[in-house]
Amino acid sequence: MKVIGHPARWQILNLLRSGEECVCHLTVALGQRQAYVSQQLMFLRRAGVIVDRKEGLRVYYQVKDRRVFDLMDEAGKIAGYEGKAEEEHPPILANCACPRCESQGAHKHSI
Amino acid sequence: MKVIGHPARWQILNLLRSGEECVCHLTVALGQRQAYVSQQLMFLRRAGVIVDRKEGLRVYYQVKDRRVFDLMDEAGKIAGYEGKAEEEHPPILANCACPRCESQGAHKHSI
DNA sequence: ATAATATATCTAAGATTTTGAATGTAGTGG
DNA sequence: CCACTACATTCAAAATCTTAGATATATTAT
Numbered sequence: 001m002k003v004i005g006h007p008a009r010w011q012i013l014n015l016l017r018s019g020e021e022c023v024c025h026l027t028v029a030l031g032q033r034q035a036y037v038s039q040q041l042m043f044l045r046r047a048g049v050i051v052d053r054k055e056g057l058r059v060y061y062q063v064k065d066r067r068v069f070d071l072m073d074e075a076g077k078i079a080g081y082e083g084k085a086e087e088e089h090p091p092i093l094a095n096c097a098c099p100r101c102e103s104q105g106a107h108k109h110s111i
Numbered sequence: 112m113k114v115i116g117h118p119a120r121w122q123i124l125n126l127l128r129s130g131e132e133c134v135c136h137l138t139v140a141l142g143q144r145q146a147y148v149s150q151q152l153m154f155l156r157r158a159g160v161i162v163d164r165k166e167g168l169r170v171y172y173q174v175k176d177r178r179v180f181d182l183m184d185e186a187g188k189i190a191g192y193e194g195k196a197e198e199e200h201p202p203i204l205a206n207c208a209c210p211r212c213e214s215q216g217a218h219k220h221s222i
Numbered sequence: 223a224t225a226a227t228a229t230a231t232c233t234a235a236g237a238t239t240t241t242g243a244a245t246g247t248a249g250t251g252g
Numbered sequence: 253c254c255a256c257t258a259c260a261t262t263c264a265a266a267a268t269c270t271t272a273g274a275t276a277t278a279t280t281a282t
Contacts, residue, residue, distance in 0.1 A: 001112075001113075001115065001116030001186055001190075002112075002113055002116035002239095004112065005112030005113035005116050006113075006239095006240090008240095010112075022258085022259095023258070023259060023260095024258065024259085027259095033241095033242080033243095034258080034259070034260095035241095035242080035243080035244090035245095035259085035260080035261085036240095036241070036242075037259095038258095038259060038260055038261080039240090039241080039260085039261085041259090041260090042260070042261080054248095054249090054259095056249070056250075056258095057248085057249055057250070057257060057258050057259080058258070058259085059258075059259060059260090065189055067185070067188070067189050068189060070185060071182065071185050071186055071189060074178070074181060074182050074185060075112055075182055077178070078176055078178050078179060078182060079112075113269095117269095117270090119270095133228090133229095134228070134229060134230095135228070135229085138229095144271095144272080144273095145228080145229070145230095146229085146230080146231085146271095146272080146273080146274090146275095147270095147271065147272080148229095149228095149229055149230055149231080150230085150231085150270090150271080152229090152230090153230070153231080165229095165278090165279090167228095167279070167280075168227060168228050168229080168278080168279055168280065169228070169229085170228075170229060170230090
């Protein structure tokens with residue numbers, strides 16, 4: 001319960017709506033230090049909300065039970081949080097070096 | 112969010128599933144000091160989850176938006192909390208002096 | 223007005239959570 | 253083996269939350 005009642009954690013979970021993401025991506029998306037994000041991920045992992053999958057150097061996280069999203073939507077609605085949650089997770093970040101973001105839209109050859 | 116992620120508050124909300132209850136009833140039901148219960152009620156009130164109605168000396172509370180119960184049920188299910196929430200709110204307490212409890216089942220003339 | 227009852231609020235100590243800083247570990251490439 | 257990268261963990265200070273104790277307010281009765 002209190003697991004998701006935390007801004008950074010809530011944000012992380014929203015980012016995981018579209019599927020699994022690597023720590024580096026989440027770090028860029030949150031605009032926080034890596035250690036901090038890792039801490040929150042540890043919290044969520046220990047609470048059994050997310051699971052990790054290692055692939056080489058990278059670690060990918062995804063939610064264990066997608067019903068948490070329903071819960072978040074419900075909570076959002078009750079709190080009168082108008083912004084439809086489904087839209088707040090841009091899967092591609094311009095300044096992210098993770099594989100997914102690198103491959104797509106990586107036209108940053110400007111200045 | 113963190114509003115309901117608190118044992119006493121969660122309990123209070125469960126007690127309010129059956130409708131409005133007075134503070135004295137909630138106090139007996141929780142087995143806590145009156146001031147403590149009142150504090151939690153203040154918390155819930157300020158968070159906009161419950162509303163109060165005064166009637167003479169008594170103050171009755173009820174939830175503002177019953178969808179919080181759906182939220183609680185959802186959360187309970189996800190957390191694997193088997194006990195079906197609907198059953199944990201005995202409306203009548205033997206040792207409660209509030210009007211509702213006094214009127215009914217007040218046969219406590221035994222030892 | 224005084225007393226009694228039901229509930230509310232204030233305060234501060236204690237407990238917990240959050241956050242930053244430093245450091246540790248595990249894969250990968252040279 | 254050494255260096256590097258991506259991530260994890262530990263530790264402690266700072267912020268926040270919880271709770272007990274004392275006290276205040278409002279309503280009713282005398």
